[in-house]
Amino acid sequence: MPDDEFFMRRALNLAARARGQTSPNPMVGAVLVKNGIIIAEGYHHHAGEDHAERIVLKKAGRSAQNAALYINLEPCCHWGRTPPCTDIILESGVRRVVAAIRDPFPGVRGRGFRILRDAGIEVTEGVLKDEARRLNEVFFTFHEKNRPFVMLKWAMSLDGRTSTDSGQSRWISSEASRRMAHRMRSWYDGIVAGAGTVLMDNPQLTVRLSGYKRRQPACIILDTTFRTPPDAALFKAERRVIIAGGAVRDAAIRKRSLRLEAQGAEIIHLPTRGGLVDIPSLMQKLYNLCFQSLFVEGGRHVAGSFFKAEMVDKLGVFLSSRIIGGLKPASPLLFKGPLSIKDCPNFTIDKIKRSGTDFYLEAYPV
Amino acid sequence: MPDDEFFMRRALNLAARARGQTSPNPMVGAVLVKNGIIIAEGYHHHAGEDHAERIVLKKAGRSAQNAALYINLEPCCHWGRTPPCTDIILESGVRRVVAAIRDPFPGVRGRGFRILRDAGIEVTEGVLKDEARRLNEVFFTFHEKNRPFVMLKWAMSLDGRTSTDSGQSRWISSEASRRMAHRMRSWYDGIVAGAGTVLMDNPQLTVRLSGYKRRQPACIILDTTFRTPPDAALFKAERRVIIAGGAVRDAAIRKRSLRLEAQGAEIIHLPTRGGLVDIPSLMQKLYNLCFQSLFVEGGRHVAGSFFKAEMVDKLGVFLSSRIIGGLKPASPLLFKGPLSIKDCPNFTIDKIKRSGTDFYLEAYPV
Numbered sequence: 001m002p003d004d005e006f007f008m009r010r011a012l013n014l015a016a017r018a019r020g021q022t023s024p025n026p027m028v029g030a031v032l033v034k035n036g037i038i039i040a041e042g043y044h045h046h047a048g049e050d051h052a053e054r055i056v057l058k059k060a061g062r063s064a065q066n067a068a069l070y071i072n073l074e075p076c077c078h079w080g081r082t083p084p085c086t087d088i089i090l091e092s093g094v095r096r097v098v099a100a101i102r103d104p105f106p107g108v109r110g111r112g113f114r115i116l117r118d119a120g121i122e123v124t125e126g127v128l129k130d131e132a133r134r135l136n137e138v139f140f141t142f143h144e145k146n147r148p149f150v151m152l153k154w155a156m157s158l159d160g161r162t163s164t165d166s167g168q169s170r171w172i173s174s175e176a177s178r179r180m181a182h183r184m185r186s187w188y189d190g191i192v193a194g195a196g197t198v199l200m201d202n203p204q205l206t207v208r209l210s211g212y213k214r215r216q217p218a219c220i221i222l223d224t225t226f227r228t229p230p231d232a233a234l235f236k237a238e239r240r241v242i243i244a245g246g247a248v249r250d251a252a253i254r255k256r257s258l259r260l261e262a263q264g265a266e267i268i269h270l271p272t273r274g275g276l277v278d279i280p281s282l283m284q285k286l287y288n289l290c291f292q293s294l295f296v297e298g299g300r301h302v303a304g305s306f307f308k309a310e311m312v313d314k315l316g317v318f319l320s321s322r323i324i325g326g327l328k329p330a331s332p333l334l335f336k337g338p339l340s341i342k343d344c345p346n347f348t349i350d351k352i353k354r355s356g357t358d359f360y361l362e363a364y365p366v
Numbered sequence: 367m368p369d370d371e372f373f374m375r376r377a378l379n380l381a382a383r384a385r386g387q388t389s390p391n392p393m394v395g396a397v398l399v400k401n402g403i404i405i406a407e408g409y410h411h412h413a414g415e416d417h418a419e420r421i422v423l424k425k426a427g428r429s430a431q432n433a434a435l436y437i438n439l440e441p442c443c444h445w446g447r448t449p450p451c452t453d454i455i456l457e458s459g460v461r462r463v464v465a466a467i468r469d470p471f472p473g474v475r476g477r478g479f480r481i482l483r484d485a486g487i488e489v490t491e492g493v494l495k496d497e498a499r500r501l502n503e504v505f506f507t508f509h510e511k512n513r514p515f516v517m518l519k520w521a522m523s524l525d526g527r528t529s530t531d532s533g534q535s536r537w538i539s540s541e542a543s544r545r546m547a548h549r550m551r552s553w554y555d556g557i558v559a560g561a562g563t564v565l566m567d568n569p570q571l572t573v574r575l576s577g578y579k580r581r582q583p584a585c586i587i588l589d590t591t592f593r594t595p596p597d598a599a600l601f602k603a604e605r606r607v608i609i610a611g612g613a614v615r616d617a618a619i620r621k622r623s624l625r626l627e628a629q630g631a632e633i634i635h636l637p638t639r640g641g642l643v644d645i646p647s648l649m650q651k652l653y654n655l656c657f658q659s660l661f662v663e664g665g666r667h668v669a670g671s672f673f674k675a676e677m678v679d680k681l682g683v684f685l686s687s688r689i690i691g692g693l694k695p696a697s698p699l700l701f702k703g704p705l706s707i708k709d710c711p712n713f714t715i716d717k718i719k720r721s722g723t724d725f726y727l728e729a730y731p732v
Contacts, residue, residue, distance in 0.1 A: 156525075156526050157526075157710070158683065158713060158715075158727075158729060159522075159526070159697050159698050159699045160522050160523075160525070160526015160527060160528075160698060161526060162526075164703060164704060164705050164706065164707060164710070165702075165703060166705040166706075168705065168706055169707065170707060171707060172707060304691065307689065307691060308691075315524065315689075317524065319715075321712060321714060321715050321729060321732075322707070322710045322711065322712050322713070323699065323703075323710060323711050323712075323713065324704075324707070325670065325673060325674075325699050325700075325701050325702070325703025325704070325710070326697070326701075326702070327695065327700060327701075327703075328695060329693065329694060329695040329696070329697075330697060331525050331527055331695075331696060331697065333525045333689065334691075334692075334693060335691050335692075335693075336531075336691070336692070336693060337530060337531060337689075337690050337691025337692040337693075338530060338690075338691070339530050339531060339534065340530065340532075340534055341530060341534050341535065341536060341537060341538060341688070341690070344523070344530070344689060344690050344691070345688065345689050346687060346689075347524060347688070347689065348687060348723075349524075349685075349687050349723075349725060352718065352725060357714070359715060361524075361685075363524060366687075
């Protein structure tokens, strides 16, 4: 029904207001409709706080009776940090529940719908399902693939380069694009970069936006031999820092890793492969640490190794209007690629928009 | 006046119908308006045939009296292959002439307007001037810079590469993009490629579109030591082939160049620079041969050398949705670039549109 889509779109838009703030929970918005009119609406703000369903049903109180509840995800039916939403829905007197998609969380997966149906509530599933899945792509990937969602982001020149022959890359993209990249950082649980990038650019890898006071994503540095300088700029911010390196092969490595630990970094030791941290091992570790999503910023070896491991869920490319030129390899991804074009992985460019003087593209694996 | 823009836009659209067919003449469209109604319209089809002004005034005959004539370029006032348009305008009884922009041709440059004004005709200049200049960018560049207009075109993957590590590049772009590239070829006087591309891909470098029967652009191969094979596919088509190489330094080079001449190629000898044909010398030579425009297709050394010479007027980039990867340099332009980003040449991305699964971008130097 067109009305269902209309109200569901509203729920999706409300949900998206908390982008980056709900992890490990999904973003959920709820709209309560009676006689074609929205009588209450809301969304889940932070993990540990009320779920969207509870927020709107509390707001509506007794007027929720016989209303229709629109939510972009199946309501939970288990005790987490808050009580199950199915309980409060049943108590509210709501007559109909319209949900976009099933919750992939092992404790739910259709059980929420069943409980409601068994209690005589009319349940409609699948309204704006694709949009709902896209909105919570991180949450779905984490629970379906049992690993963090990986967003690979880079900025490249119009001639496909990410640095000059001297290694300079500041700034290829426009100020508007850099601001947008900061906003994007805030949506992910961890920001990933390689030690080479730390040594070359000494980035802070924080969200720096005027007025931004919400959580800072963790910073995860891939650094096989713990070359990250203890006085690196990334230690300045208050947030979690993880340095993922290889085995402690000698005293020098041990000493350097201890010095980084003294700076407050969590040190993890992982298998390496061709001088780089083994990505599947890293992903397993970060899954266990409950990282739902990673924002991988580079350099080109790190980006390439995620690609080689076939663990890239989304690409974000800033295409600058500059021409850099040069003689050295400067492509955004360095990894042993296929020799034949037809074997090269294909993506769907899903979105393209202006970003200052640049263009920003988003792509998904086909 | 808004009406002036309306009719001028019509004239521009008519003019553009002959894209690629008027060289060395510009594209010109004409619209004759009386009492707010178009009473005749037309455009210049081919060099040597009637100019747009003559076409519409012939069509209108006596009804041209007191009408307004809209043209996207100043009317010519000199005898070329056809008589001056100012004469026929004066004879026609037209009361007003609205033109977009002055003709940059040395024999005109405002003289056409002066002749009309001196005869008492009301002349309005500058309506949709930018659009008019853009439409005839080739013609303006040729006459203002005294060299051919250079359009650099490439297709690159989403990770900025133009080939795999084995050198394969067929096909990075979608079928729609390749068709579009053929259409673009038909708009230029010459298609330029390097001997490396000929040896690697053996391209025909012709316009191949179903039903296309119009002129084939010349094919210009940059080949310092005349390595182009005499049985290369580019010799198959009926059109002009120019092989631009270096000096005849030894008997082997002489022999190879004579063999190419025997295949029908025109051989030109030019200074070289770092193993590549010197671009300013090439441009001077092609200017003298009346090439108004070049469509430079690669490879990356050839494209880079035009860039290095700062003789690039427009970029056309097909951005594919594939990721190629690799370890070797594979950027579309190879030349010694600036070491600092702020010294890198900036462009304006003027147009971006979907082309099959790719995106096509057009950019101009800032």
